[in-house]
Amino acid sequence: MISHDGAAVVRPSTLAWVGRQLRPGERIVRTEALHGGITAEMRRLTVGNRDGDLRDLVLRTFVDPYFVEHAEELLTREAGVLAQLTGTGVTAPGPVAVDPTAAHCEYPSLLMTHLTGRTVLDDEGLEARVPLLARQLLAIHALRPAQRPGEYRAWTTADAVDPPDGADAAAWAAAADVIRRPAPPYEGRFLHRDFHPGNVLFDVAPADPARLRITGVVDWVQTSWGPADLDVAHCSTNLAMLHGPAWGLRFAEAYEQAGGALAATAGERLYWRLLDALSFTPGVEWVARPWQEAGRTELTTAAVEARLDAYVTALLDALG
Incomplete structure (x- = not known):
């Protein structure tokens, strides 16, 4: 009998398909829903054999109509990237x-x-994690795969920007004007394209904080080729919304301290930083909801929108 909670139930045809991928003598003994994902249902499947040996697999399933429509491209890309890594x-x-x-x-x-x-x-502990995140992202950017992924796609345009309620209208108008310009020239890098704390796994050892390390990076659906600034920008925006605008500004510094190179001018850096930050509107609730499910219940949509607004203003003040 398979042990599972209600949210972890695997649909019959999918269950049969998974069964055909297992090693001889193996069967699924437990399923568990993994929370915190935004675009897909995620489940951990515990597989056992006749000798009692266990191993875990992860099943990603697209059910949202938008992602179902684009699943062939997204999942084929991710499977290929995982093989290359x-x-x-x-x-x-x-x-x-x-x-x-x-x-x-x-x-x-x-x-x-x-x-x-x-x-x-x-x-708690963010001060120690940020340099690790920066070094991990630098390692990703250093990859030179035999098959280069497709060019990055911008996730918003100036005309699509929708400021949150109560946002500084003048600041957001100025920010939209920045990304209305042509994209700056850049040296291409291998991008994760969705690198942020929710996609990075840590082996946390509370008794010895010095042993903190990253054990892996997940969710390679959006992998592409583009400027390092764009990955740095995405992680920065997430840090700003999760922990406050100051942390969004600090991540770029940590990336450079780790040896990373960003755009040469403040204006170019501002373009990439805003291109990402403005892409979160509308739709902040998409990121707020999994953070709340993960225990950050204070991060309501309104609270995250307020931090995003403050971060956009801070970027304009720092780089504008």
Whole structure:
């Protein structure tokens, strides 16, 4: 009998498909819903064999109509990227099987190996985690895969920007004007494209904080080729909304201290930073909800919008 909670139930066709990917003599003994994801249902599947040996797999399933529509591109890309990352020194899940068009499953799905560690979204200990995040991102940018991923896509335009309620209208208008300009020239890098604390796993050892380390990076759906500034910008925006605007500003400094190179001028840096920050509107609730589920209940949509507004203003003051 499979042990699971209600949210972790795997749909029948998907369950049968997963079963065909297992080793001889293995079966699923437990399923567990993984919370904190934004775009997909995530489940940990514990698999056992006749000798009692256990291992974990992770199942990503797209059910939202938008992501179902784009699943073939997204899941095929992620499975390919995970295969390329094997043996690179950047720890990521390994691909097991993919059904990007739901030919066998109820919904498009990707089965992959499970990584140890957990996400850490608390304010406590952030000072120690930020340099680790910066060094991990630098290692990703140093990758030179045999097959280069597609060019990055901007996630917003100046005309699509929708300031949060109560935001500084003049500041947001000025910010929109910045990203209305042509994109600055850049030297391309391998981008995770969705690098932020929610996609980084830590092996936390509370008894010895000095042993804190990253055990892996997940969610490679958006991997692309583009400026390092864009990945730095995305992590910075997330840090600003999670922990306050000052941390969003500090991450770029940590990346440079780790040896990373960003755009040469303040205006170019401001472009990339705002291109990401402004892409969170409308839709801040998409990121607030999983953070609340992870225990940050004080991060209501209104609270996150207020931090995003303060961060946009801070960027204009610092780099404008």
